[in-house]
Amino acid sequence: MKPRVAVHKFSSCDGCQLAFLNLGETLLKVAGLVDLVHFAEAGPVAPEENVDIAFVEGSVSTPHDLDRIQRIRANSRHLVTIGACATAGGVQALRGLADAKEWVTGIYASPEHIASLDASTPIAQHVKVDLELWGCPVNGRQVLGALRALLSGLMPAGEEDKVCMECKRRLAVCVMVAQGAPCMGPVTRTGCGALCPAYGRDCYGCYGPAENANTVAVSRRLKGLGLMPREISLRFLSINNGAPAFREAGLAANELDDE
Amino acid sequence: MSEARAISIRVPVLARVEGEGALEIDIADGRVAALSLRIFEPPRFFEKLLEGRSYAEVPDLVARICGICPVAYQMSAVHALEGIFGIDPGPWVRAMRRLIYCGEWIESHSLHIHLLAAPDFLGFENVIEMARDHPEEARRGFRLQALGNDLIRLFGGRSVHPVGVRVGGFHRAPTRDEVEDLQARLRTALSDARSLVAWTASLPLPEDTQAFTCVAMRHPHEYPMNEGRIVSDRGLDIGIDAYEAHFAEQQIAHSTALHSLLHGQPYLVGPLARLNLNRELLPEAVAGALDATALRIPSSNVFHSIVARAAEIYYALLEALRILEDYDVPSSPFASTRPRAGTGFGCTEAPRGLLWHRYETDPTGSIRRARIVPPTSQNQARIEEDLRRSLEAFGLERSEDELRRRGEAVIRNYDPCISCATHFLKLSVNRR
Structure with missing residues (x-):
C-alpha cells in the first residue's frame, strides 16, 4: 500500500500549499508515490482519514480549530507544519499583542457572528509536532525534501543556519x-x-x-x-x-x- | 433562516479573505426558499494589523493576504501609497509592473483552469485523475503555470510573496540575460495559449445565460491592469476615489467575508467582466482566437469565465513579449520616496477582479487606517444569486448529488479565493 499523505489548512493565505500545487509534473509523480488522501485545494477531501504524513498549513485561530487539530494529530503518524502560520502563528498572531476584541468590532458591524480566538497560535502549542518547516512561504524544495526523508523513514536535518x-x-x-x-x-x-x-x-x-x-x-x-x-x-x-x-x-x- | 437573519449595517472598515465554505439550500414547493454560501475562513484582521506600520512594510505585509495573488495586493497598495506621496515612478516602473502582473494572471489563471475548474467539466475529481486521460492538456497547463511563476520570480525572487516590489518601483532590475531567457520561453508558449483558448471553448460548459452587471476597470488605450476608471455595462463610470460612494459592503451573518453591492445590487468582477467591458482593446491575435470559437463577447453565461481566463493568458503572454522588446536596465529601478500625510486609493485588476485599497498615512508615512476590498467579497452576492438561478434552471427535482456537483461548479467558476473551501462544500438540501 502506498504511504498516505494529507495536506490540511488552518488560518492562512494558502501560499504554502502552493509549494505542492506549483510542482507541475512533479505533483503527478508525488501522486504516484503516495496516496494523497486529503488535500482540499487540489481536490481530495477526507479530513478524518488515518495518514502516515499530515502537512499542516495555517495557525489555530478559532474555537473549531482547537478540536480539529486534535483529531488530525490522532489520525497522523507524522505531523509536519508548513510555513510561518503553522509554525509560529503567522503575521495574524499580531492580534495577540493588540486588543483583539477591539479589532473585531473595528471591522465587523456584528461581532457576535465572528468566532475568533483572542490569539492566533502555532500548531505546536496544541499538539506534538514532528517536524517544522519554516518560511513565509515554504518552497517546493523544502516540502519535497521533508516528504522524501520521511518516506525513507528518516527525520530530515533542520536548516538552522543564518x-x-x-x-x-x-x-x-x-x-x-x-x-x-x-x-x-x-x-x-x-x-x-x-x-x-x-x-x-x-x-x-x-x-x-x-x-x-x-x-x-x-x-x-x-x-x-x-x-x-x-x-x-x-x-x-x-x-x-x-x-x-x-x-x-x-x-x-x-x-x-x-x- | 439565515436570510431572515441577514444584517444590513454598513461596515466602515473590513478585513479577511475567505477559506472554508458550505452551501445550504432550502427547497420548498419546487423553488429555492433559502440559499446561502457560508464562509468560515477565520478573519485575519489585516486592516487592523497594518495600523501603525511603516508604508515601506505594506507591500510585504499585504502580500500575505493571498498566496495565489500576492502581486495584486502589492500593486493596489503601492499605487495608493504613491498617490499619497505624489510619486510618479516613470515609464520603466509602469511597464515592469504590468509585466509582473502578466506573470500573476498567467500563473493564477492556469492554476484555476487546470487544477480547479476543468476537472468539473470533464467529469474528474481532480487534476491528477484528469492528467491520466488528458496528459497533454495537463502538461500544457503546468508549463503555462510555471512560466507565469517565473515571470513573477524575475522581479521578486519567488512567485509566492515575491520580495522585489517596493513603494516607488522595484528593489532590483532584471539583467538582460534573464530577460532574454524568458523571452524565448514566452514565444514558445504562444501556441500553448492559442490552443488553450480553443480547448476551453470546446469543453462541455453548461448553457446558463443570466442577466447580471459586469464591473471592471477601463483604460483608454490598454486592457486594464493597474490603471483606469471603474466602469460597468450599466453606465457606471467613476474614478477609483469615488468607489465608496457607489459600492457598499455589508456583513452577512453566515459569512466572515463581507458582501459588496453596487447601488444595492450584486455584480460580477473578474475575467469575464473584464473581457465583456474591454474586448476591443484586445490585440488582433487574441480577438481572432476568440472569434474562432463559438463564443460571442459580451457573454452572459458566467461559465464562459474559463474561456475568458484562457484568452487573458494569451493576452498576458503577448503583452509580456511587447513590454520586453527593447528591454533596458534603468539607472535606478525605483523612484525615491518622501512620505507625507494623506489619503490615497489603489485599484487594480487582480486575476479574480477588482481589488480596491484605501490608506491614510501620518506625516512619517505610518499607516493610520487601511481598507481593503478583495474581489471575492465583491463576487459573493453574485455567486449566491447565480446559484439560485442556476440550480432552478438546472432542475431542482434532480438528485442531491447532481445538485451538489452543479452548485460546486457554479461556485468554483468564479475562482473565489475560497476555491479550497468550495471543495469542502457540504450541501444540505431540505425538501418540504
Whole structure:
C-alpha cells in the first residue's frame, strides 16, 4: 500500500500549499508515490482519514480549530507544519499583542457572528509536532525534501543556519554593510536562498529565528543605523512575531535605552 | 433562516479573505426558499494589523493576504501609497509592473483552469485523475503555470510573496540575460495559449445565460491592469476615489467575508467582466482566437469565465513579449520616496477582479487606517444569486448529488479565493 499523505489548512493565505500545487509534473509523480488522501485545494477531501504524513498549513485561530487539530494529530503518524502560520502563528498572531476584541468590532458591524480566538497560535502549542518547516512561504524544495526523508523513514536535518551564511555562499553583497539597510539576516533562518539581499534589499525575517540568534546584538546594530526603538521592535514583530526569540526581542526593543 | 437573519449595517472598515465554505439550500414547493454560501475562513484582521506600520512594510505585509495573488495586493497598495506621496515612478516602473502582473494572471489563471475548474467539466475529481486521460492538456497547463511563476520570480525572487516590489518601483532590475531567457520561453508558449483558448471553448460548459452587471476597470488605450476608471455595462463610470460612494459592503451573518453591492445590487468582477467591458482593446491575435470559437463577447453565461481566463493568458503572454522588446536596465529601478500625510486609493485588476485599497498615512508615512476590498467579497452576492438561478434552471427535482456537483461548479467558476473551501462544500438540501 502506498504511504498516505494529507495536506490540511488552518488560518492562512494558502501560499504554502502552493509549494505542492506549483510542482507541475512533479505533483503527478508525488501522486504516484503516495496516496494523497486529503488535500482540499487540489481536490481530495477526507479530513478524518488515518495518514502516515499530515502537512499542516495555517495557525489555530478559532474555537473549531482547537478540536480539529486534535483529531488530525490522532489520525497522523507524522505531523509536519508548513510555513510561518503553522509554525509560529503567522503575521495574524499580531492580534495577540493588540486588543483583539477591539479589532473585531473595528471591522465587523456584528461581532457576535465572528468566532475568533483572542490569539492566533502555532500548531505546536496544541499538539506534538514532528517536524517544522519554516518560511513565509515554504518552497517546493523544502516540502519535497521533508516528504522524501520521511518516506525513507528518516527525520530530515533542520536548516538552522543564518541567512548571512547563505549570502556568503551566494557571494551576495552585504546590504547592511554596503547600504546600511536594517537587514534581519544575522538572526533569520536560511532556506529561502538569501533572496532579499540578492535582490538588493534587507531580509525581513520571513523564515523565522535562526539557531542561537543574537537578537540583542542585532537590535543594537539597528539602533546604530539610526532606527528608533519602535522601528526596531517592528522589525522583529512582523511575519514571525509569534516565534519566541522574535517576540521577546521585539518587546525588549521598546526598552532600548539611549546609551 | 439565515436570510431572515441577514444584517444590513454598513461596515466602515473590513478585513479577511475567505477559506472554508458550505452551501445550504432550502427547497420548498419546487423553488429555492433559502440559499446561502457560508464562509468560515477565520478573519485575519489585516486592516487592523497594518495600523501603525511603516508604508515601506505594506507591500510585504499585504502580500500575505493571498498566496495565489500576492502581486495584486502589492500593486493596489503601492499605487495608493504613491498617490499619497505624489510619486510618479516613470515609464520603466509602469511597464515592469504590468509585466509582473502578466506573470500573476498567467500563473493564477492556469492554476484555476487546470487544477480547479476543468476537472468539473470533464467529469474528474481532480487534476491528477484528469492528467491520466488528458496528459497533454495537463502538461500544457503546468508549463503555462510555471512560466507565469517565473515571470513573477524575475522581479521578486519567488512567485509566492515575491520580495522585489517596493513603494516607488522595484528593489532590483532584471539583467538582460534573464530577460532574454524568458523571452524565448514566452514565444514558445504562444501556441500553448492559442490552443488553450480553443480547448476551453470546446469543453462541455453548461448553457446558463443570466442577466447580471459586469464591473471592471477601463483604460483608454490598454486592457486594464493597474490603471483606469471603474466602469460597468450599466453606465457606471467613476474614478477609483469615488468607489465608496457607489459600492457598499455589508456583513452577512453566515459569512466572515463581507458582501459588496453596487447601488444595492450584486455584480460580477473578474475575467469575464473584464473581457465583456474591454474586448476591443484586445490585440488582433487574441480577438481572432476568440472569434474562432463559438463564443460571442459580451457573454452572459458566467461559465464562459474559463474561456475568458484562457484568452487573458494569451493576452498576458503577448503583452509580456511587447513590454520586453527593447528591454533596458534603468539607472535606478525605483523612484525615491518622501512620505507625507494623506489619503490615497489603489485599484487594480487582480486575476479574480477588482481589488480596491484605501490608506491614510501620518506625516512619517505610518499607516493610520487601511481598507481593503478583495474581489471575492465583491463576487459573493453574485455567486449566491447565480446559484439560485442556476440550480432552478438546472432542475431542482434532480438528485442531491447532481445538485451538489452543479452548485460546486457554479461556485468554483468564479475562482473565489475560497476555491479550497468550495471543495469542502457540504450541501444540505431540505425538501418540504
